[in-house]
Every structure is written in C-alpha cells, then in structure tokens.
C-alpha cells in the first residue's frame with residue numbers, strides 16, 4: 001500500500017530544547033509569556049523590544065529559574081538597522097535561528113474622519129513594516145538552514161471590522177495576508193508559518209491603545225479576557241508539532257467573547 005511505503009508514523013511532539021528563538025515585543029504581554037515558555041522548554045531565546053529595563057527584568061527572572069540561554073535585544077522594529085543588528089547578534093551568539101515569533105504591535109482606535117496621521121503612521125510602521133523587516137532579516141538564516149518556524153501574532157481584528165477599528169484592522173488584515181503569502185512561499189523550504197488570531201487578552205494593549213479605563217474594566221468583566229499564557233500555549237502547540245505538521249492558523253477567543261468589542 002502506498003501509505004505504507006511512505007512509512008508515516010506519529011512522531012510525537014517536536015522538542016524545543018536547544019532551538020534558537022527570536023521573540024519581538026517580548027517586554028510585556030503575549031511576547032513575554034511566549035519567551036518565558038520557550039525558555040522553560042529549553043529553547044535559547046532572544047527577547048526584543050524598545051524598553052530595555054523590562055527586558056532586563058525578564059532576563060533576571062529567567063536567570064533566577066536557572067535559565068541562562070537568554071539574551072535581551074533592545075531594538076525598535078520600525079528601524080531596519082535595529083532588526084538587522086538583532087538577527088546578526090543572535091547569529092554571532094548562537095550561530096542559528098530556528099524560531100521567529102513576530103508579535104510586536106499595538107492597537108489604535110479612531111473614527112476615520114478623526115484619524116491622527118502621526119499615530120496611523122506609527123501603527124503601520126510597527127504592525128506591518130516592522131513585521132516585514134523582521135521577516136526580511138530573520139528568514140535569511142532559516143532559508144540557509146532549510147528549516148524554521150515563524151509564528152505571527154495577528155488578531156481577531158484581521159477577521160472582523162468594527163467602527164473605529166478600521167485602521168488597526170487594516171494593519172492586522174495586512175499581517176494575516178503576509179502570513180498567508182509567506183506560508184505559500186516557504187512551505188517547500190522547510191519553513192512552517194502559523195498566524196495566531198487572539199480575541200481579547202489581558203495585557204497592556206488596551207492602555208497603549210488609549211482606550212478609556214472605565215471601558216477597559218467594563219469590557220474585561222463582561223468577556224473575561226484570555227491570559228497571555230493562553231495565547232503562549234497556543235503558540236507552543238503549533239511549534240511543538242512534529243516536523244510534517246503545520247498549523248497555518250489558530251484563532252483563540254475568550255469563551256464569552258463573540259465579537260471584537262462584545
């Protein structure tokens with residue numbers, strides 16, 4: 001039988017021990033949680049964000065757990081030279097790059113007629129252009145290795161638009177389009193791509209996006225948002241699949257949340 005000739009068998013979870021990972025937006029929230037979990041699974045982890053003190057704090061915590069193969073990279077993903085240097089530093093230190101978690105990003109809400117153009121530019125440069133830079137420089141070593149994993153943190157906002165959320169959605173629709181195209185381009189090169197679409201997650205996201213505090217409280221108490229570890233577990237689920245298995249997309253929602261703001 002043809003299937004027997006292929007000698008298919010279930011090989012169990014892929015080990016993350018010794019794999020080298022870059023996590024962008026790791027100074028808080030989902031990125032910090034993914035970085036911690038990767039380190040605990042034995043991966044070598046470079047944590048990238050702009051706030052160095054937060055990265056240092058994370059590294060100190062990991063050291064206390066006797067996890068020493070971790071590196072802080074203070075960098076701004078809007079800047080090509082920062083991202084290029086980050087990848088260079090990882091290759092200098094560990095000699096390879098196996099996992100990219102492209103997570104850095106932020107939210108913005110405004111009616112289109114009242115858009116703050118500077119904020120919009122910042123949003124696009126972070127959520128879309130920053131992702132493009134992360135992939136441009138991060139994929140090079142993976143292509144040479146003919147092996148790698150890319151996890152891209154998109155959003156439920158890439159699937160659903162709400163009034164006032166058009167610009168954030170525009171960036172996340174873009175992020176998901178990039179993830180889909182990347183999978184088409186790299187699936188035969190040993191590089192797996194997973195896009196994660198979380199609903200509401202309890203992180204600094206809402207404050208950074210400038211949502212009124214009362215609204216954050218009311219929304220959180222009605223939907224009971226995800227913990228960042230919930231999303232991190234989803235990311236690790238994809239990364240730990242055996243080599244021949246890819247999870248192209250994962251949507252993860254609070255059980256009570258049926259729509260983006262409801």
Ligand SMILES: NC(=O)c1ccc[n+]([C@@H]2O[C@H](COP(=O)([O-])OP(=O)(O)OC[C@H]3O[C@@H](n4cnc5c(N)ncnc54)[C@H](OP(=O)(O)O)[C@@H]3O)[C@@H](O)[C@H]2O)c1
Nearest residue numbers: 025027028029030049050051076077105155201203204205
């Ligand atoms: N929380 C939610 O409800 C939710 C839902 C769906 C999707 N998401 C997505 O999840 C991702 C992570 O967000 P989060 O919820 O964990 O929010 P968060 O706690 O605010 O984390 C955002 C991270 O992105 C980093 N970042 C922002 N701009 C950056 C830049 N220019 N260069 C480097 N790092 C930058 C921040 O670090 P620095 O400020 O130190 O640079 C921070 O580490 C984002 O892409 C967001 O769109 C969040």
